[in-house]
Amino acid sequence: MSIGTAVSRVEGQAKVTGQAKFAADNTPPGTLHAALVGAPVASGRLIDVDATAALTLPGVVRVLTAHDMPRFGAVQPPAAVLALPLQNDAIRYEGEPVAIVLAESIEAAEAGRDAVLVRCERDDPILPGAATREPPPEPRMLGDDLEMGDVDAIFGTAQASVAATYIQAARHHNAMETSGTVARFEHGKLTLWDAVQASENVPLVVAAALGMRPDDIHVIAPHTGGGFGSKGYVWPHQILAAAAARVAGRPVKLHLRRHDQFVCVGYQPWMKQDIKLAATADGRLSAIDHEIVNSSAIADTHLEPASEASKTLYASPAIRTRQWLERRNINVPTPMRAPVEGPGLWALESAMDELAVALKIDPLDLRLANYAEVDPHTNKPWSSKKLREAYEEGARLYGWRTRGETPRRDGAWRIGHGMATSSMGNFRFPGGARVRLRSDGTALIEANTHDIGTGTQTVFCQIAAEELGLPIENVSIVWGDTDLHPASPVYGSSATGSTGSAIALACREINAKLDALGGKDVRASLRRANLPEMVADGAFTLPGGASFSADGDGTPYAMRTWGAIFVEVGVDPELGLVRLRRAVGAYSAGRIINPKTARSQMTGAIIWGWGKATMEESVQEPNTGGWLAKNLSNVAVPVNADIPLDIKIHFVSEYDPHASAIGTRGIGELGATGVDAAVAAAVYDAIGLRVRDLPILPGKILAGLSSQHAAAG
Template sequence: MPELKLNQAPAHVRHGSNMGQPLTRRDGVLKVTGAAPYAADSKVEGLLHAVLAVSTIARGRVTHLDVAAAKAHPGVVDVMTPENRPALAEDPDAKTNPFMFRLDLLQNDRVRYPNQPIAVVIADTLEAATEGAALLAPRYETEPARAGLDTEGRFSPNTVGVGNPAEASHGDVEAGLAGAAKRVEATYETPAQYHNAMEPHAIVAHFEGDRLTVDTPSQGLAMAQGRLAGLFGMDPKNILVRSPFLGGGFGSKGFIAGPQILGVLAAKLTGRPVKLVLRREHMYGPVGHRAPTRQTLRLATDGDGALQALHHHTLTASSTFDDFFEPASDIAHTLYASPAIRTSHEAVRVDSGTPLFMRAPGEATGSIALESAIDEMAEACGMDPLEFRLKNYAEIEPLSGKPFSSKALRECYRQGAERFGWSKRSLAPRQMRDADGLLVGYGMGTATFPALMFQANAKAIIKRDGTGVVESGTHDMGQGAWTAFAQVAADSLGLDIEQIEYRAGRSDLPDAGIAGGSAHTATAGTAIHRAGAAVIAKLAALATENPDSPLYGAGNAGVIAREGRLHRRDDESRSETFAAILDRAGLDQIEESGAAATDPAAAGAYAMHAHGAVFAEVKVDPDFGQIRATRLVGAFAAGRIINPKLVRSQLFGGMIWGVSFALHEHAAVDHRTGRVMNPNLGEYHIPVNADVPALEAITVDEHDPHVNDLGVKGVGEIGITGSAGAVANAVWHATGVRVRNFPITLDQLIG
């Protein structure tokens, strides 16, 4: 893999300082010239190509594979099946912690979901491997598929999401409902969705003696390394995972998935380096998806429109062999004040791949249902949807009773509404038209996402030439990690960003945890900040304890680092360069580490969330029901913004996912077979450029002293919440038709 050069002009445009500045991406030149290396771009001498054969049934056994036909194809080197798959040190069906998902690694002939890998064909060329896989022509013993939320065997899971209780409540919801002036009860359905990152999962695996090197996109390098170590019985130190760039992840690359490990197994089987890249249709099974839900909302208000009861119930589906339960109801814990709130979940098991985290898992699915129901409740009360939300504004987190660490949601509502022109909205639906006669609708939704902290480590180095090196095995999946962390690193060392070398994207660097939960910048950023502070303290000690330094006697607290120099805080004219300090000390470099994790005290005392308000305009053809989300304005309060340019992009991306959730994407599952009938990008629609003509994202100032040292809350996922509901509500406002089965399709509007 080529060395990454991230400082090439003119990609990096300086705007002054570091944090808070809208720097262009440091990896920009690499990405616009095609030089940014993604996993499938790796080239190793003697590389073989591997292609999966996947199951076309949902449940049963593979009874025959025409291995001979595949092997007879010129160029095919080997076919890996359960018969000859190299032994593993760990059962792929073992599960010793909730983050360990069961994998399909050809452990037997069983089929438990459509598109499950059932063999791997390895060949000299991609063409031969691809055709070899087709020639296997599997035969099956087929059992009936269990598909859809009406499958038998509904049960209450022990936990949902990441260990959240499946049931939670405060107050008496039934009493609140019974005594209410107005009530709304409605059921909403959300479909299975697939992450569909533009980059298919890919791996290049290469054994050299007892060492393994893999190039594969990963949102969690250390976890991937650990999983490989467990499965292959290797010392993690002998495994190097490289992932300098992910072509999108959205949760599907959080855990190394079965197909990636099959690539490693193919390398082991053949004794040669192997590249395995998923075909797009292979991504609809073994690499996770967002589970379908059926959500029932029961709301009640008093005569003034104040909520008296809110019950959010979710029915979802996991696979037959593993547990991931979409925590859709949990969004109701935090958003709206009510004396009685209850959230509950049930699930069924279906013959699908195991669902997984997908951008705002739980929050996205829950938000579109809750925001729709809130809109329906506002309508029932005859109130403007914004007025209704303000009426039910949560001053403290309703379910926990905790104060918010910070919450500038009122300001989001105000700025967003003003910028959008919300006051021009008619109260009644189907009142507004544009000059062409298209129906126009305005809708809104509240956005929220928890401000989480996981665990991360970093190392900061100051070199004798006065420059800095900061290392943390962070992951750039498009959010801009290469840039944002370098900004944090530069400020932590008091250096110009050009004086910093930032190293990331490899498992042999300090473990930066995962890029997920919108917590990567907060967590790894804090670790970097602390590593920088620690090494500056070390440097300061060298200076202030040495009588030859102009800083002698200043004490650690008495100096600040700026532009490569330490200054006495009480007399800034007295200063010394980093280089001079190290030079005098005769040190080539000094280094320190930093770590970050959840602060239990803060987490116990405060509810910590980012918030936002999204306003959407849609146009709908009155005769055809064709919909276009013509304008979205989102105002978000997410604590400190490290780089407003990247944050704008992140928020736009989330908002477009909201449009997609409301109007476009869904897996068309044939319930007779459990199979996804649109496993491609032609029929599984995600928005194209023309679908989202006008977006605006406002970031509202918010200072949060509790979430972490940096005051960062994260913006990766919040954009989808609120937006999906805003679009759905706008469609209702445009048409007067409330569609509760997502995505909203034109047949539901005109049928």
């Protein structure tokens, strides 16, 4: 049996020996290195780009401006940006590309960039606090407003209620590999070596921009050094690299600097959430009112539909949700690991903890009292839900029911405990794969998927090995090339369920063919049929031929993933420091294919959530409108010293026959949800201070405690 076995990653050796090739590792003969020149203001009009000094530098070949670039055709999603740069003189955010330096080396390109002079006519930018709210444009992929029941009337007669505002800072993905594209034209065909999470999307967008046929664009992208959503959509640098290669008549490598990552691709937006909960005296919710606003760009739109969590998590008879945008002179945001429910649960689960304290009910018991047996707003049954078991086992492993018996101080540290529910929608995409079973008893998977560090290639080999009855060492995979069989993207925690199902379906077709030949003895059956191999294509499709499905759209079932996170923190009230001491996560996420890679994913997700809760913040400078920090020296993220060894992960035994052909649901983002709310609850438990503005920095703790002391007299 291969599924359920802890298997090490099949691509691991290539990575640690340096054999794995990432986008920027490709340098075709004659390659020019590109560097982007960004606008120095956040709003205004470009007057002139003076490249005279840059062109005198050794190695600098050309400096391209809007005058040199082709007029791009209209692009549509999955393009992240519809108002493409280098097309006119409008400046909409600081760092918007206004020129491209092409040189014989990256050093020469960077020197040339520094020598380019940009003159602008500056307008006053729309900054945080000055923007007005507006409804998001229709149609929405997620986040439709909901009005269920008479919310206002219920709040007027509620026995108990809480109302609070929760804020989370913008923050950038900062993957280890910055985004980059190498573009080469040959005989009218375009090859792109790209850092992406869905290379099937790239030809559609680049072809529309450059007036090409998508079939004439070949994308090679096996290894991607982290994405977290920032490499999911198609960004302008991918189009600009291809356009520059066409204009220059030579291959072009455009590999974004860390500085460029802050302005040339997306980030998680700033969000403000107002939430009110009404309940009976025994804690049963009678109404949820959740209003969200997220920052977005002037010319492009990203909606962060955080209301989805409040629609689905608890059995409330009345639910109202509303979504708003606040447009600023800043580049457009994008999904970030655990979008939608990640932000939404920060507000909802924090409010639930406040309600539990107000009613003097254990926070876990409050959640159990409001357990949703069906989807609250559609009344559809769940495809599978074992959240009760996750609550129970997580609480047991943590010692939640006996936490009051443990010490509350450790030297200068005050000890606090907190918990929250974790949940994510179950995103599904059409998936495909080709499987070859050879007469020597080996199998090969061909699928245009990508390695972003999650272990999907290993999981895919395990699925094929299980279905074909082969040892896993007899199964291999080739991936990361649009010449291969199309596969689903590697975002939205969807790859295992979608492409993994396609692999399983292809294997089942092979098994049926073997049965028709007289059995599953591969060598004997194929030899009798005089076949060197047997080939089958598998396709995982969605109802109605849809290209995307969230939460079971188009099926009789509601589909989500579930879990519970329990954390213990230490707070030093004299210094305002918060330290994670231990954590337990228990999850209901369908069948677990590889417990080793799955546990790694959830541990990393909890660490990710800790960073969001206590460290990470991208600040938009309040005067100029640009990002205050644009490199890693100014970005705080968790390191080994911040994370304890005591992190336990538990998966409930589960098989979901409705979510996928292999019983799985997504896990990669689930573990990042709820962590921030659990941490804030633990801080309150430790020192009696509510922090409703992420991240929970020392200054906020010290200021809050000071205010408490002043109010107390």
